[in-house]
Amino acid sequence: MPFQTEHFKAQADQALGDKALQEALSRACGHIGRMRTKAFQELPEAEALRDQAHRIKSEVMDRLDSYLEQLETSSQTLGVKVHRSPDAEDACHYILDLIRLRGISLVVKSKSMTTEEIGLNRELEKSRIQVWESDLGEFIVQLAGESPSHIIVPAIHKSQKEIAELFSKKLGVPLYDTPEELTQAAREFLREKYFQAGMGISGANFALAKTGTLVIVENEGNARLCTTLPRLHVVVMGIEKVIPGLSELVVFLKLLARSATGQKLSAYMSFLQGPGRTAEEDGPEEIHLVLLDNGRSKILHDLELRPSLFCLRCGACLNVCPVYQRIGGHAYGWVYGGPIGATIVPQYLGLLRTKDLPMASTLCGACAEVCPVRIPIPDLLLKLRQRILEQGGISFYEQTFMNLWAFSQTHPFWYRTLVSLAQKGGRTFPKLLPEGVTFPNKTFHQWWHDENPD
Amino acid sequence: MGLNPPTSITLFIPCLMDVFYPNMAQDLVILLKNLGFSPKYPQAQTCCGQPAFNQGFIKQAKALAQRFLTIFDSAELIVCPSGSCTAMVRKHYPELFPQDPELLAKAQRMADKIFEVSQFLIQFVSLEKLKASFPFTVTYHDACHSNRILGIHEQPRKLLSQVHGLTLIEMESSGACCGFGGLFSQKYPNLSQAIGLEKVKAVRKTGAQWVISNDPGCLMNLRRRLQEQKVPIGVKHLVEVLASNYTHEK
Amino acid sequence: MKIQTDLLEQLEKELSELQVKTYRAESREDLLKILEAVLTASHSQNVALEPRALIQELNLEETLQKEGRHLLGFNPKDRKAMLRETDWKLVRTIEAGLGGADYALADTGTLVLFSKNSSGRWISLVPKIHIVLLPLECILSSLDELCSKLDLVGDLSSFGSAITFISGPSRTADIELNIVMGAHGPKELHVVTLLFPITGLGSKGNVQCY
Numbered sequence: 001m002p003f004q005t006e007h008f009k010a011q012a013d014q015a016l017g018d019k020a021l022q023e024a025l026s027r028a029c030g031h032i033g034r035m036r037t038k039a040f041q042e043l044p045e046a047e048a049l050r051d052q053a054h055r056i057k058s059e060v061m062d063r064l065d066s067y068l069e070q071l072e073t074s075s076q077t078l079g080v081k082v083h084r085s086p087d088a089e090d091a092c093h094y095i096l097d098l099i100r101l102r103g104i105s106l107v108v109k110s111k112s113m114t115t116e117e118i119g120l121n122r123e124l125e126k127s128r129i130q131v132w133e134s135d136l137g138e139f140i141v142q143l144a145g146e147s148p149s150h151i152i153v154p155a156i157h158k159s160q161k162e163i164a165e166l167f168s169k170k171l172g173v174p175l176y177d178t179p180e181e182l183t184q185a186a187r188e189f190l191r192e193k194y195f196q197a198g199m200g201i202s203g204a205n206f207a208l209a210k211t212g213t214l215v216i217v218e219n220e221g222n223a224r225l226c227t228t229l230p231r232l233h234v235v236v237m238g239i240e241k242v243i244p245g246l247s248e249l250v251v252f253l254k255l256l257a258r259s260a261t262g263q264k265l266s267a268y269m270s271f272l273q274g275p276g277r278t279a280e281e282d283g284p285e286e287i288h289l290v291l292l293d294n295g296r297s298k299i300l301h302d303l304e305l306r307p308s309l310f311c312l313r314c315g316a317c318l319n320v321c322p323v324y325q326r327i328g329g330h331a332y333g334w335v336y337g338g339p340i341g342a343t344i345v346p347q348y349l350g351l352l353r354t355k356d357l358p359m360a361s362t363l364c365g366a367c368a369e370v371c372p373v374r375i376p377i378p379d380l381l382l383k384l385r386q387r388i389l390e391q392g393g394i395s396f397y398e399q400t401f402m403n404l405w406a407f408s409q410t411h412p413f414w415y416r417t418l419v420s421l422a423q424k425g426g427r428t429f430p431k432l433l434p435e436g437v438t439f440p441n442k443t444f445h446q447w448w449h450d451e452n453p454d
Numbered sequence: 455m456g457l458n459p460p461t462s463i464t465l466f467i468p469c470l471m472d473v474f475y476p477n478m479a480q481d482l483v484i485l486l487k488n489l490g491f492s493p494k495y496p497q498a499q500t501c502c503g504q505p506a507f508n509q510g511f512i513k514q515a516k517a518l519a520q521r522f523l524t525i526f527d528s529a530e531l532i533v534c535p536s537g538s539c540t541a542m543v544r545k546h547y548p549e550l551f552p553q554d555p556e557l558l559a560k561a562q563r564m565a566d567k568i569f570e571v572s573q574f575l576i577q578f579v580s581l582e583k584l585k586a587s588f589p590f591t592v593t594y595h596d597a598c599h600s601n602r603i604l605g606i607h608e609q610p611r612k613l614l615s616q617v618h619g620l621t622l623i624e625m626e627s628s629g630a631c632c633g634f635g636g637l638f639s640q641k642y643p644n645l646s647q648a649i650g651l652e653k654v655k656a657v658r659k660t661g662a663q664w665v666i667s668n669d670p671g672c673l674m675n676l677r678r679r680l681q682e683q684k685v686p687i688g689v690k691h692l693v694e695v696l697a698s699n700y701t702h703e704k
Numbered sequence: 705m706k707i708q709t710d711l712l713e714q715l716e717k718e719l720s721e722l723q724v725k726t727y728r729a730e731s732r733e734d735l736l737k738i739l740e741a742v743l744t745a746s747h748s749q750n751v752a753l754e755p756r757a758l759i760q761e762l763n764l765e766e767t768l769q770k771e772g773r774h775l776l777g778f779n780p781k782d783r784k785a786m787l788r789e790t791d792w793k794l795v796r797t798i799e800a801g802l803g804g805a806d807y808a809l810a811d812t813g814t815l816v817l818f819s820k821n822s823s824g825r826w827i828s829l830v831p832k833i834h835i836v837l838l839p840l841e842c843i844l845s846s847l848d849e850l851c852s853k854l855d856l857v858g859d860l861s862s863f864g865s866a867i868t869f870i871s872g873p874s875r876t877a878d879i880e881l882n883i884v885m886g887a888h889g890p891k892e893l894h895v896v897t898l899l900f901p902i903t904g905l906g907s908k909g910n911v912q913c914y
Contacts, residue, residue: 009642016648024880031881078861136887137878153878160880179879183887190888195792211860221829221874221889228825228866229792246860250851261877264718264812265847268889269869273861281755281787281824283865322631322649360642362635362649363508365602385510394510402506406514409469409500410521419473437474437674444467444476448483448495 001119001147003349005333008356015327021157025328028156033319035262036370049255054374056248057310064300067209067242068291074212078274080287087294088118094290095120095201095234096127102232104129104198108190110216110223111135112203113151113313114236114292116335117348120201131201132193134222136186143170149329149337151315152260157328190222200226200284204237205312206252207289210245212273214289217256219267227272233284239291240300240309252312255372259314295348304383308344310373317367317377323360332357339367339377346384355393358384419443459578464494464529466522466568468536469501470670478670481697482535482571488697489575489583493533496525504542507550508636516550523547523560532568535693537600537669540570545603570600571693572609572668581616587699589619592690593662595653595676596629597669610668610692617695623660630656634675650679657687664688666695711810711843712897718813719895722872723885727896729837735896736767739835742894743773743800746833752776752795754803755783755823758837761902764802801827801890802835805870806863807853808895811846814871815895820864828870834890839898 004011015021040046060067072082085091099107107129109115121142124131133142137154141147143166148154155163163182168175173185194200202223206215214235216223227233243249257263276283299309318324318338329337333354334345342357351358358381367377388394408415425432426439433439442450463486467479486493503518522543526532534540544565551557569577575584594614600606607629614622633639633649653676657665665680665687667673677689716726725742729735743751751768753759755778765777776782776794786794807816815836819825828834844850854860860867874889885891 012642013644016644028881134888135878136876140878153881155878156881160882163879179882179884182879183876183884187886187888191796195796208860213860219874220876220887222887224825224829224868225888228829229788231788246851246854250847253847263871265814265869265871267722267870267872267875271860271867271869272865273863273867274865276824276865277820279823280819280865281783282826283819283824322633322652323645325652326645326648360638360645362598362631362633362638362646364598364631364635366598366629366631369602382508382510385508386512387510389510389512398509402509402511402514406506406511406517409503409518412498412500415500422473437678440474440476442476444472444479445497447476447480449497452495 001116001122001335003334003353005345005349005354005357008331008333008360011331011333012327012360015331020159021328022326024156024159025325028150028153029319029325032152032261032315036259036316036319039258039262039264043254043258046255049251050372050374052251053255053372054310056243056251057373058307060243061240061300061306061309064239064242067244068239070209071207071212071242071291074208074210075289076212078212080212080274080289082289082291084291085293091118091236091290091292091294092120092123095236096123096129098232098234098288099124099127099129099199102198104232106193106197107131107199107201108193108197108226108230109133109138110200110202110218110226111138111154112201112236113335114203114238115201116148117294118236118292120236132190132197134190134193134220134226135218136183136220136222139186139190140166143167147330147335150318151313151329151336151338157330194225194229197226197230199232199234200230201234201236202227204235204241205256206249207237207242208245208249209242213246214272215249216270216272217253217266217268219261219263221268224268224270227270227284228282231285233287234290235287236290236292239293239296252372256312256314259312259316259370259372299344299347302347305343305347305380307375308340308347308380310375311340311344312372314372316370316372320366320370322362322364322366339381340375343375343377343380343384351384351388351391352393355388358388416445459491460531462494462530463491463574464496464526464532466499466502466526466532466534466539467495468534468539468670470674471535474674475670475691478535478691478694481691482533482693485693485697486533488585489579494529496529498525502539502542504539505636507542507546512550519547519550519561520557523557523564526564527560529567531574532564533571533574534568535571535668535670535691537570537597537604537606538671540568540573541599541603543568570604570606570668572606572613573604575613575696576609581612584613584616584696585699586616586696587618588695590664591621591623591660591662592664592666592695593623593625593657593660594628595625595632595657595665595667595672597667597672598629598631600668601629606668610666613692613696614666617698620695623662625656625660625662627656632672632675632679634671636671639675646675647679647682650675651683654679654683654685658685662687664690666690666692668692708840708843711845712840714810715808715813715843716897718810719872722813724813724872724893724895727894729896729898729900731900732762735762735837735898736764738896739764739768739802742833742835743768746800746892748773748800748833750774750776750797751800751802752786752798752827752831753778754801754827756804756821758804758839758902759802762837795826795830798831800833800835801831802837803827804837806842807850808838808843809845809847809850810843812871814847814869816850817868817870818863819866819868820862822864825866825868828868829889832886832890833892833894834873835894835896837896837898839902843897
């Protein structure tokens with residue numbers, strides 16, 4: 001997916017001026033945030049589970065290569081074909097080749113941020129392959145020709161009225177005015193696609209190294225349909241999603257839905273274990289697991305930033321972020337937004353073209369407070385800021401200012417002098433100061449000095 | 455009251471407070487004196503280095519931290535009227551010197567002996583000693599670093615409950631960021647303002663006459679945002695409220 | 705150790721909160737009445753039975769078959785005509801799927817289906833109405849309890865190409881956060897707990913309920 005990270009400020013300003021978006025974000029983030037809080041209050045062992053989840057991810061990352069090898073073997077035992085993709089180009093290539101070889105013309109997709117990352121839809125469309133997003137939010141966003149604005153509710157930036165107009169225009173249905181009718185319209189339209197599609201493409205929330213089991217978590221049932229009816233099922237999954245086995249999986253399952261939507265468990269969880277068996281009536285005939293690197297190894301080998309890979313893509317950090325709440329996902333300029341986006345997008349795309357992302361944060365820590373796997377996002381953002389400076393991403397002007405300031409702070413005579421000057425300046429030119437700020441007659445330091453002469 | 459009070463306490467006054475809100479620091483001195491302490495104030499002190507650290511200027515942050523560690527080396531216990539500065543020393547100072555065992559040890563010791571003011575009061579002072587009077591309705595803003603890094607939530611509330619005549623009205627999402635973020639407010643002014651506006655809405659909704667917090671950065675920002683929106687709600691530091699019987703009301 | 709009726713109560717409570725309709729069948733006759741009521745109320749004219757041992761044992765075809773209702777049972781020819789080779793021709797017409805569950809988890813209101821025992825997945829996925837028959841003994845307390853049972857077997861893949869966990873009908877909140885049922889999967893989920901013994905099935909204590 002092409003990126004617009006360099007235009008963050010302008011995009012953020014645009015979002016701030018979009019009243020409808022502001023209201024939609026307030027409502028969505030507030031609601032989902034509250035649901036998450038309630039769900040965690042009802043889970044007495046929540047904090048222990050979060051610690052455990054963090055530990056499991058940490059241990060997996062320590063030995064990721066060996067878990068991936070184990071996953072390859074167990075997948076092959078299940079009859080799943082495994083392909084390791086170093087980057088987006090390779091992944092798209094692999095999938096397109098498969099499509100051409102099998103003569104497929106119609107593909108259905110369930111929600112997958114990884115396929116956004118590799119720009120798969122665009123490549124498929126370039127090759128005249130019909131591809132349909134089946135998750136309702138993604139479907140809406142696809143019809144509108146936009147990108148998702150939130151990990152969990154991709155079309156949250158669209159009002160019901162806008163969706164009704166969109167459906168009427170693109171699907172030729174009447175202008176509906178209830179969400180039920182709109183959902184039904186999408187259901188009917190997409191039904192045929194599931195039955196006709198030659199390939200279903202999905203992501204995966206987890207892959208169990210021991211057994212090769214792929215785990216998909218959802219509420220609508222579209223992922224189940226995409227991974228049951230078409231002959232061919234392709235899974236595009238980031239390499240960091242592998243975990244050892246069932247007992248580790250349960251820890252995450254207890255946290256994931258609660259973090260994402262406040263549900264105990266989402267409506268459907270599928271443990272997929274190879275193509276449909278002989279005695280089974282359905283299930284794909286062929287499954288391909290594309291293990292995507294696309295920059296993940298680089299993060300893995302960066303010990304300071306490695307915890308970025310623990311992310312479960314639950315979206316909890318987005319809902320509580322004061323910045324995300326005001327600007328939504330688009331402003332970040334690439335696939336991932338919010339606190340986790342600010343952390344990983346610079347690592348995927350390069351710091352210098354994404355430097356606003358780690359900088360545009362108050363470091364309030366609300367994200368770290370809710371992250372189910374305890375990713376210390378503010379600490380990671382601080383590290384990224386250090387690197388931005390190291391790589392020359394801070395303006396000469398700012399560096400000079402900081403150097404002068406630091407000099408004055410380590411040489412109090414100059415500090416006190418500068419302050420005196422500022423006090424006089426502030427009194428002479430009060431308009432130069434920000435609203436509500438004035439220079440009192442004496443600093444505390446001056447007062448103390450006068451009160452306690454040596 | 456928990457532990458035995460220290461024999462001497464030393465003040466670390468945040469640079470923002472030193473320059474823009476010296477009255478808050480003066481109230482802190484008055485409060486501590488009336489509680490029986492003779493606070494020290496090493497005049498060589500400047501800044502803890504947080505502004506540099508937060509912008510990625512590690513070199514400058516380390517320089518300021520080293521200076522701080524030297525100046526406060528002999529202090530028995532340090533009291534600081536800022537959650538974010540206290541958090542800087544407690545959390546980040548030990549992270550600054552991974553390669554230098556001597557500085558790391560100094561930083562660890564410093565982290566153990568610096569207290570944000572409400573932490574200090576709750577741990578070392580028996581609450582009956584507080585003779586504050588502030589007959590107004592107030593709401594409390596939980597500053598981010600205080601709240602999330604230092605775990606300060608109950609302490610200010612306990613202290614406020616001892617203030618004669620004061621009524622505390624909780625705002626929705628008292629822990630939501632006010633949008634200051636140090637230099638964030640300068641670099642991303644529109645975002646900072648928009649975030650601050652949400653805070654103003656929450657404060658206003660309580661109907662309180664004053665909003666109280668323990669971080670001068672937040673207080674400066676809140677005052678600015680309230681004035682921008684022409685909301686006639688006052689802003690005070692926790693220590694101003696706690697010292698209110700000993701000082702003249704402003 | 706919770707007794708089964710306690711677990712049933714907890715399960716029913718969780719299921720109702722998930723908008724699942726729950727029933728208790730004290731006998732086979734009771735069951736038939738319940739099924740008839742559900743199928744009539746939902747105007748389901750094309751109903752498919754899941755090729756599961758439990759469903760076969762219950763011998764429902766004759767009674768449920770009636771005027772205006774087309775019941776697709778276990779006839780191999782019928783089943784073949786439903787499948788991929790015919791472009792899922794008959795599957796598309798099915799309005800209600802009647803099947804079972806291997807386990808239910810009381811604390812989350814979850815049904816667990818092994819594709820090996822369902823002989824596939826579409827019955828619990830494609831039709832608008834999904835009716836589940838659940839023997840009382842199959843109710844477990846939680847996901848943890850299920851996992852310790854699965855661990856005993858060791859090989860997860862022996863349960864089929866898919867183990868599906870269902871916690872309520874299909875739902876979405878993508879349009880302005882309004883929750884709508886039946887996004888793509890079933891719109892209605894009905895769970896009938898069987899409180900009478902079913903002959904010919906395995907005893908409780910085995911990993912697979914039957």
